[in-house]
Amino acid sequence: MSLDAAVAAGLPTVKVVGTGLLGTSVGLGLASGGARVLLSDPSPTALALARDLGAGSAAAGDGADVGLVVVAAPPDVTADVVLAELAAHPAATVTDVASVKSGILAEVAARGGDLSRYVGGHPMAGRERSGPVAARGDLFIGRPWVVCAGEKADGDRVDLVRRLALALGATPVVMGAEEHDASVAVVSHVPQVAASLVAARLRTAPEGAVGLAGQGLRDVTRIASSDPLLWAQILSANAAPVLDVLTALRADLDGVIAGLASIAAEGGPGAGTPALGARAAVAKVVADGNVGRERIPGKHGGQATRYAVVTVVVPDAPGSLARLFADIGDAGVNVEELALEHAPGRAVGLVEVSVLPGVRERLEAALDAAGWKIVA
């Protein structure tokens, strides 16, 4: 889980085209590992900034020694830039970092680009801020970096892009462009739409309603703070796969709506005969969600693990968490997941500490002995 300088130093000269957040982060990470990085950007200011930050040196001359080009241009011009770089560096491998892959591959193919040398990429990392100033050499550490090898791509060049990911501390995941686009539709794009749809309902909700918001609502809507224009671009660029998933989701939603409408028509809560089929339709979506949720990989890329959750009341003051985690450490217990929840109107927090089930009792006993209030 770190930048891999040995891998970085073994890379050929890397040219980064586009010195925004992602391009500058690539340059910073590779340069810190000892790779030779050339930078290029249509904006002289952005280029100078990235260079001054230590992301590499400005590309000049014919760049005959460039072995790998990383195109980090805006999504709507990525294919153009990939084609230009394939032509400018006839021996180099060209990759990119755009978040949707099939369209770019299709356009490179349609316009005669050398598909043996183009290997698409998608580092699944980002920040809320953009631009070279927000860049960090360790932006990609521990994140998946999808490597989309087209059918005609040279194996050695696919391996080179994998090494690019490894040098930056990322986990390379090789898959086809269509599989990638279908995958991000279901694990990223549709969850974004769903979070936005739920949060949008709060827009007109009474003040008293939002005052009852709990951790569940906060979790479901956290990513609803995302940039609308960026997401319009992303969703539009992946329209067909997102459409497939949303259409299936809407069919399930229609089932829930039909079930609830049937129940509501019985005469309201507490009245009438239970519509067993309607209730079963409602339960089915929740049950299907159980099954889907179980498939999300757990820590360390392995199977999802069911952790035991110990909830501790923590005073809202500097040092409280330090004491808590010192006591947890003293108990020899490793924290698998954690979340801090705030109590409405109270100056304390509840820390939910997830641990392996086998150590739960030991942890509870140790925290109790140390004077912590355990809630659940």
Add this chain to the structure above:
Amino acid sequence: MSLDAAVAAGLPTVKVVGTGLLGTSVGLGLASGGARVLLSDPSPTALALARDLGAGSAAAGDGADVGLVVVAAPPDVTADVVLAELAAHPAATVTDVASVKSGILAEVAARGGDLSRYVGGHPMAGRERSGPVAARGDLFIGRPWVVCAGEKADGDRVDLVRRLALALGATPVVMGAEEHDASVAVVSHVPQVAASLVAARLRTAPEGAVGLAGQGLRDVTRIASSDPLLWAQILSANAAPVLDVLTALRADLDGVIAGLASIAAEGGPGAGTPALGARAAVAKVVADGNVGRERIPGKHGGQATRYAVVTVVVPDAPGSLARLFADIGDAGVNVEELALEHAPGRAVGLVEVSVLPGVRERLEAALDAAGWKIVA
């Protein structure tokens, strides 16, 4: 943020009817504060267990001194039990803890219950486990406890139920039954449906897709692990309000689907003329979600605060978090929110520490000086 023994000791004799998770927790919390608690349950075993746990003593005799009855029966029999208790204790105030309120109030009214003495309640707390063994006297600490005063309820009795909540460390929130049911539809029931719908899409997703799951998907689907039968009951009992919100959500979803269908029909990503209206429809839902998300109250019940997030790489070993939070505490910085994210396939975690924006730089400098790797 604690049980309030002074308030508990000032309560009249409390009879808890139903010694499951919620009823036993009420008894434990009140008894520990010095209140006199009588327990009742149709199951002698559950009753004996709650008594042995210290939740109170078994109700016996005519209970002439009972001043407050807390009905913690299953939702589908709550109205029956409320009516029976109103009749059995002609001077007592009767409340309940069911999660949907209008139907119970309507049934109590329709069957001639004394509406001056019935004050509905809904403590917004729960656990994954159920039954008296899972009960905790501090289950309600820091949670909202909705007090639903019908129009005919006596003011003194509404105040008594408020004091019940305060004695248990909860925050009483007085609102009407219909407002409560509409509120929980938008902040709790519809988010549950949305999380389940998104998670259900993972059920048939390829293994490679779920392997790309990131923190966004985990957050959106966390509550999708909920019990299907329990949720079928809850959603059915609140069918009309949930239906209203889901119908509005589906209209927004239809807008996104129509926009994406129009974009997909242009010939796929990278081809054709941009459909500006279609992209705007997609962006609008995300923008509406921004506005809604901003309304969720922040810590301490106040306005939502925008925190600065500092992401730190933490080795996956006991003691790491203790060291981190000790260093944060040494910097005099208070943690507002935190989340632990795991890197796929790597034995480390990323801890996202949210702090007030003004202390961000100080924290980053302090952690950097202490040798921590800061990611974002």
